[in-house]
Amino acid sequence: YGGAVAVAMQIAVLEGHDRLVLLGCDLGHTAPIEGQADPNHFHADYGSHSDFPWERRDPTLIHAHQLARAYCGAHGIDVYNATVGGVLEVYPHITLERALCL
Numbered sequence: 001y002g003g004a005v006a007v008a009m010q011i012a013v014l015e016g017h018d019r020l021v022l023l024g025c026d027l028g029h030t031a032p033i034e035g036q037a038d039p040n041h042f043h044a045d046y047g048s049h050s051d052f053p054w055e056r057r058d059p060t061l062i063h064a065h066q067l068a069r070a071y072c073g074a075h076g077i078d079v080y081n082a083t084v085g086g087v088l089e090v091y092p093h094i095t096l097e098r099a100l101c102l
Contacts, residue, residue, distance in 0.1 A: 006064045013077060020072070020079045021099040026086025029057040058087060065090040 005025055012020055031054040032038045037045075069090050072079050081091040082099040 003061050003064060005061075006068060009068050009072075009079075013072070013075075018077050019102060020077065021082050021094070021102070022080070022088075022091065023082045023096065023099075025081060025083050025088050027058045027061055028087045029054060062088065062090060 005022065009020055029040050032040070065088060069079060071077075079091045080094045080099060080102075081088055082094050082096045
């Protein structure tokens with residue numbers, strides 16, 4: 001549930017990190033066009049699951065981030081979003097330059 005970033009965040013927390021900076025988590029999924037590359041991923045050969053409705057992808061991923069924010073907040077773990085643009089507004093935004101100085 002919630003995509004690969006949610007899993008990566010869990011692993012980072014389990015490894016003892018108390019500050020997480022997300023980069024490239026822009027969301028804003030769009031439905032792929034039959035016979036064309038998936039427009040939502042970094043590589044044309046990356047395939048998405050076709051059994052999950054596109055209109056529910058962003059709300060589902062945002063909900064996963066809300067759950068992660070609640071857990072992290074309750075455990076003293078800071079999470080920042082250093083992504084430029086996108087629709088993920090769950091975490092405070094910072095610039096990449098600021099993130100590198102944390």
